[in-house]
Amino acid sequence: MLELAVLGLLHETPMHGYELRKRLATLLGAFRAAFSYGSLYPTLRRMREAGWITHDEPARRDEAPPLTGRRGRIAYRLTPEGKERFAELMASTSPQAFEDTGFGVHFAFFSRCEPAVRLRVLEGRRRKVEERREALRDTLQRTTQRLDAYSLELQRHGLDACEREVRWLNEIIACESAGRPPRASFGNDADSSSDQPHNSQE
Amino acid sequence: MLELAVLGLLHETPMHGYELRKRLATLLGAFRAAFSYGSLYPTLRRMREAGWITHDEPARRDEAPPLTGRRGRIAYRLTPEGKERFAELMASTSPQAFEDTGFGVHFAFFSRCEPAVRLRVLEGRRRKVEERREALRDTLQRTTQRLDAYSLELQRHGLDACEREVRWLNEIIACESAGRPPRASFGNDADSSSDQPHNSQE
DNA sequence: TTCGTCATGTAATGGGTTACATGATTAC
DNA sequence: GTAATCATGTAACCCATTACATGACGAA
Numbered sequence: 001m002l003e004l005a006v007l008g009l010l011h012e013t014p015m016h017g018y019e020l021r022k023r024l025a026t027l028l029g030a031f032r033a034a035f036s037y038g039s040l041y042p043t044l045r046r047m048r049e050a051g052w053i054t055h056d057e058p059a060r061r062d063e064a065p066p067l068t069g070r071r072g073r074i075a076y077r078l079t080p081e082g083k084e085r086f087a088e089l090m091a092s093t094s095p096q097a098f099e100d101t102g103f104g105v106h107f108a109f110f111s112r113c114e115p116a117v118r119l120r121v122l123e124g125r126r127r128k129v130e131e132r133r134e135a136l137r138d139t140l141q142r143t144t145q146r147l148d149a150y151s152l153e154l155q156r157h158g159l160d161a162c163e164r165e166v167r168w169l170n171e172i173i174a175c176e177s178a179g180r181p182p183r184a185s186f187g188n189d190a191d192s193s194s195d196q197p198h199n200s201q202e
Numbered sequence: 203m204l205e206l207a208v209l210g211l212l213h214e215t216p217m218h219g220y221e222l223r224k225r226l227a228t229l230l231g232a233f234r235a236a237f238s239y240g241s242l243y244p245t246l247r248r249m250r251e252a253g254w255i256t257h258d259e260p261a262r263r264d265e266a267p268p269l270t271g272r273r274g275r276i277a278y279r280l281t282p283e284g285k286e287r288f289a290e291l292m293a294s295t296s297p298q299a300f301e302d303t304g305f306g307v308h309f310a311f312f313s314r315c316e317p318a319v320r321l322r323v324l325e326g327r328r329r330k331v332e333e334r335r336e337a338l339r340d341t342l343q344r345t346t347q348r349l350d351a352y353s354l355e356l357q358r359h360g361l362d363a364c365e366r367e368v369r370w371l372n373e374i375i376a377c378e379s380a381g382r383p384p385r386a387s388f389g390n391d392a393d394s395s396s397d398q399p400h401n402s403q404e
Numbered sequence: 405t406t407c408g409t410c411a412t413g414t415a416a417t418g419g420g421t422t423a424c425a426t427g428a429t430t431a432c
Numbered sequence: 433g434t435a436a437t438c439a440t441g442t443a444a445c446c447c448a449t450t451a452c453a454t455g456a457c458g459a460a
Contacts, residue, residue: 002448016412018412026337026341027349029334029337029357030360030361030363036449038415039447041414042413072412074411099235108352108353108356109352110352135228135231136231148313149383150313150384151310153385154306154309155231155232168359181350181351182355203419203420204420220439220440238420238422240441240443247441274427274438274440276439
């Protein structure tokens, strides 16, 4: 997941580790705590060795220090192989992609991938959530189980969350099928028609 | 977490590994996939070595096979030290206890612990979710960030989930303060007044 | 000069998963 | 007798975390 997340962010613009981590924190904050440096930096090294990313030479101190002068930073950018790798990971239908975190990371980078891939991920996720929902309905109906009040409440809350997510997914899938990004209600009506390269409408 | 979960289940009645896992799967199914045997059995061994649990001798084949005849099963039960350990883990205010999974496990065993502990866990969780909620509101308001439509939608959905959970927690906290278990709406009106040892009503 | 934040990294550890190996019991 | 499921376990690995070490830079 970290690898995909890094590829996703660098897909747009080069960045150094520290910034990468901050951007990731806000981007994935809806469903996950920030990744730690202890996993980020080793991952960056691995990815560099694998050839997915390169780092521009850090600005040397003996040359003119760049603007605000920060010097030790290492800006990474995607290689062509990295772009391929990104597409590959986004498209992979491994069960991981439909788990909470995996799905979240995929979703966050949906604008960087093809509509067909988005649809497959969304439908995979929906299937998974529906399964969980059915399981929860089962447990709640078979009161034979005699769960205590707290466990029951937990199941109920979980079921509610599942139902809600399925509805949400359905909305988004509907948008996708209509060939447009999700509802832009709620303030931000500046429709960015710029980065929608993949839709011929049909 | 697995350790706490096992202690929690065995708190009620002895059980063998396989059953433990199934029970856990339905009990925690609302927010987590089942634990694998690969983590369950080693954990059971660790816990036995630590003295939290013991296993009754497996029924010997050369004696009368017990009823349906299953033989290899090893039923574990809690030792007094295990009970203490359970109370200790339930009461610990480590940040872990307020994470998604950690909180879920705690909540699932609320009926096995004291009201004061429940309240602390619930309030800790609420604080955590509120923090996340504020962070999400921030990101959504500072549209300066120029997130794409998908990321925006993700944040929105996340924010919604946070708000919902806070409301849910508030309900439950209200019940706790009133000295009664969560609302028993929705069918199961067989009020089990049996296992509520801690409430004098006030 | 000292403190906070930016910035990069390593070592040890943790808490789980997957895949595998084994065998008893039950139902057909 | 054979397939499904019950039941226990090990070994290898994975992906991340915590704690630690280092140091530059800007502001007080």
